Amino acid sequence: xxxxxxxxxxxxxxxxxxxxxxxxxxxxxxxxxxxxxxxxxxxxxxxxxxxxxxxxxxxxxxxxxxxxxxxxxxxxxxxxxxxxxxxxxxxxxxxxxxxxxxxxxxxxxxxxxxxxxxxxxxxxxxxxxxxxxxxxxxxxxxxxxxxxxxxxxxxxxxxxxxxxxxxxxxxxxxxxxxxxxxxxxxxxxxxxxxxxxxxxxxxxxxxxxxxxxxxxxxxxxxxxxxxxxxxxxxxxxxxxxxxxxxxxxxxxxxxxxxxxxxxxxxxxxxxxxxxxxxxxxxxxxxxxxxxxxxxxxxxxxxxxxxxxxxxxxxxxxxxxxxxxxxxxxx
Ligand SMILES: [Zn+2]
Numbered sequence: 001x002x003x004x005x006x007x008x009x010x011x012x013x014x015x016x017x018x019x020x021x022x023x024x025x026x027x028x029x030x031x032x033x034x035x036x037x038x039x040x041x042x043x044x045x046x047x048x049x050x051x052x053x054x055x056x057x058x059x060x061x062x063x064x065x066x067x068x069x070x071x072x073x074x075x076x077x078x079x080x081x082x083x084x085x086x087x088x089x090x091x092x093x094x095x096x097x098x099x100x101x102x103x104x105x106x107x108x109x110x111x112x113x114x115x116x117x118x119x120x121x122x123x124x125x126x127x128x129x130x131x132x133x134x135x136x137x138x139x140x141x142x143x144x145x146x147x148x149x150x151x152x153x154x155x156x157x158x159x160x161x162x163x164x165x166x167x168x169x170x171x172x173x174x175x176x177x178x179x180x181x182x183x184x185x186x187x188x189x190x191x192x193x194x195x196x197x198x199x200x201x202x203x204x205x206x207x208x209x210x211x212x213x214x215x216x217x218x219x220x221x222x223x224x225x226x227x228x229x230x231x232x233x234x235x236x237x238x239x240x241x242x243x244x245x246x247x248x249x250x251x252x253x254x255x256x257x258x259x260x261x262x263x264x265x266x267x268x269x270x271x272x273x274x275x276x277x278x279x280x281x282x283x284x285x286x287x288x289x290x291x292x293x294x295x296x297x298x299x300x301x302x303x304x305x306x307x308x309x310x311x312x313x314x315x316x317x318x319x320x321x322x323x324x325x326x327x328x329x330x
Contacts, residue, residue, distance in 0.1 A: 002146040002261035002276070003051060004293075006064035010262070012290040017065070020294065024303045029071045030321040030330075032253025033166065033200055033229035034058060034327070036092050037078040046082030055095045055102075055254050061256055065295060074101065074324065076166055079132030085109060086116075093124035103328055105130040110137050110149060110261040114157040121161055121308050127328065128164025129154070136170070144170045146183050164328070165305075166198045166227070173270075174204030176213035188221045196327070198225045198250065206265055206272040208235035215243045223312070225327060227252035228311020232264040233272075237305035246315045250324045251302075259294040 036058070037050045055073075062071040075092055077085075085107050092104050105128040106120050120126050129150065136144035137151075147155065150165065158165060172178040185194065203218065203226055205211035218224055226240060229252035240249055253259055263276040277284075277291045284290060306316055324330070 002257060004036070004261055006061055007065055007287075008262075009293070010050070011310055013262075013292050013296060016292050016296050016300065017067075021299050021303065024306075024316065025066055025299065026317045026320050027068060027069060028317075028321045029081060029251065030074070030324040031058075031062070031071060031253050032074040032198065032250035033227040033325050034073050034075055034255035035078040035257060036075055036253055037080075037088075037257070038091060041078075041083050041088040041091060042080065043082050043084050046080075048078075048080045048083070050078060050080065050257050055099055057256065061260060062244050065260070065293065072101035072321075072330075073103075074166075074328070075104040075249075076130040077105065078257075079107060079130070079134055081134060083107070085112065089120060089124070089126070093126065096125065101330065103127045103330070105164060108150065108154060109135040110151050110154075112154065112223050114153055117154060117157050118161065121163065123276060128166065128198075129158055130166050132168060133170035142170060142172065145179060146170075146187070155187070155192050155195065159194045162194040162196070164196045164198060166200055168200040169204040173213070174201075174210040175199065175218065176205070176210030181214060181217050184224070185217065185221055188223050193223070196223045196225070198227055200227050200252070201229055201254075202226055202231045202236040202240060205236040205239075206231050207233060207267045207270050208239070209270045211236045211239045215239055219244055224252060224301055225323075228298065228302060229254035230294070230298065232257050232266055232294060232301055233267045234301040234305040234308075237302055238308055241305050241309035241311060241315075246311070247323050247326075250327075251320045253295050259298060261294055262291045264294045264297040265292075279283070308313060 036053050038052050089106050096104050106126040108129040108131050131150035133141040136149040138148050225248045227250045265272050266275045
């Protein structure tokens with residue numbers, strides 16, 4: 001979808017980095033939500049719009065956007081219909097064998113057996129699972145419940161092994177959905193107490209609304225963390241920074257294919273959409289400034305929310321890397 005290279009970083013990007021972000025982003029960064037992918041992982045005759053991304057490319061991009069920072073990753077398998085899951089997971093494990101400071105979650109579809117999962121955890125160093133709603137056994141990616149794309153059999157093995165699960169919630173209101181909250185409450189407190197959940201994209205709250213509905217219940221659940229990836233609006237950050245335990249919040253970018261483009265995830269009421277002005281003929285005759293990288297929009301929103309919430313330097317370092325280091329036992 002997005003096809004920038006680090007060479008496309010603009011004067012407007014650089015100005016925002018130098019004037020607004022460089023003194024906010026600490027020396028170390030742990031990106032708890034990013035993806036690797038190669039077209040060669042697709043099955044015969046299948047194609048994905050994703051671009052090829054490996055460890056070297058992620059490092060190159062991160063040096064371009066966060067100059068001089070030491071960056072490590074939690075790499076998640078890339079959900080695509082038509083991907084060869086085994087080939088893809090083998091590639092991720094191989095790439096990460098060269099970066100001892102990074103970790104990975106295994107791409108997991110309902111077709112993966114408990115044996116395959118257990119073998120990849122013990123033999124290949126994966127620490128968790130990356131399921132996704134497009135694999136729902138109901139065929140409905142927009143209204144499925146957690147167990148419909150991460151089966152009870154798989155949840156059982158994840159519980160047995162004490163795995164992490166990065167969960168991009170489905171259903172129209174994400175974490176603002178009562179059924180999702182009931183399921184998470186049942187799983188964290190009773191049925192699967194050893195699974196540790198990272199709720200992606202502020203528990204899938206790209207707008208102000210879902211997390212405001214959910215935070216009072218989520219806060220009381222054990223084994224819940226959040227990544228901030230791809231959310232470009234400061235209001236969900238403000239809710240998390242003021243209402244949740246800061247230690248449960250991880251920085252994440254969603255990686256090259258999702259937030260390294262000039263534009264942003266724009267909120268319209270309670271819905272959102274990635275908007276790329278350069279491809280929409282938007283005019284900016286009133287100013288020499290140009291749209292900046294979506295990842296910079298995210299970090300700028302994090303900064304504004306952190307200022308309003310009066311987070312300390314320690315809190316901010318926690319969000320950017322230390323919380324993940326402690327929780328993932330790196
Ligand atoms: Zn993602």
